[in-house]
Amino acid sequence: MSKHGFFQITQKLFLRNGDQMLVLRDRKSGHGDLPGGRMNEDEFFSDWSESIFREVTEELGEQIKIDVNPEPIFIHKHMVNEGNIPCIIVAYTAKLLNGKIQLSDEHDFMDWVDIKTFDPSKLFSEYMLEAVQLYLTKYA
Template sequence: MSDHGFFQITQKLFLRDGNKLLVMRDKKSGHGDLPGGRMNDDEFFDDWMKSVYREIEEELGKNVRIQVEPKPIFIHKHRVNEGNHPCIIVAYHAKLVSGEIQISDEHDYMNWVSVSDYDPSELFSEYMLEAVNVYLKEYA
């Protein structure tokens, strides 16, 4: 008999502006990050896009408009830096529509990088690095 695990869900956006991808750095951990975040308890049985758009507003500001493709492009394993909890990344394609990004105090760095020649190992680590590499290999 095996123990079933309990895992958090984080929804992450591969946010594009043409050939550029938005990358960020988590202020607490110093590790690379993407826009998005963990789903709250009360959001699980609701439309998951509501959780995505809540995170967009929290992390990128109220004045930015982003179009998220609701069908996930892949899932990946992850460990949340805070508490080292096992987590599942649900990854989505997203496109910047308009507005200026104002990062929240959760992040201390952001940059638009070229998907054709970006080396994520300078910023990302562990499972998030693997996820970004999966994306770049498949969608650059």
């Protein structure tokens, strides 16, 4: 008999400024990433948007102001690079309102890419690549 799985939840934002989308690169793995991250245990029974805003503040700085659509656009599987832990991506769309991004130590690269011409395979890999391709197919 197979046993139930335990999976972490990561919330990721497709952060847009018009036709531009923010992409990041994870410093440790060298793989492409999106703003957001894993939910802490104590955040599970709270409003999940609190977890999103905590992650965005940690990764992009205090100055950035965004508008997140609270309705997820899709769910996707993922493996967290650190420890190869199976994870569920809950993906959201968000708009940049204003503010200057200050990258944290988690990421060593960022770029605003044109959603109509961006090739995610140069930066992203595996399940995250599939998630970005899914987004671009639906929303570019």
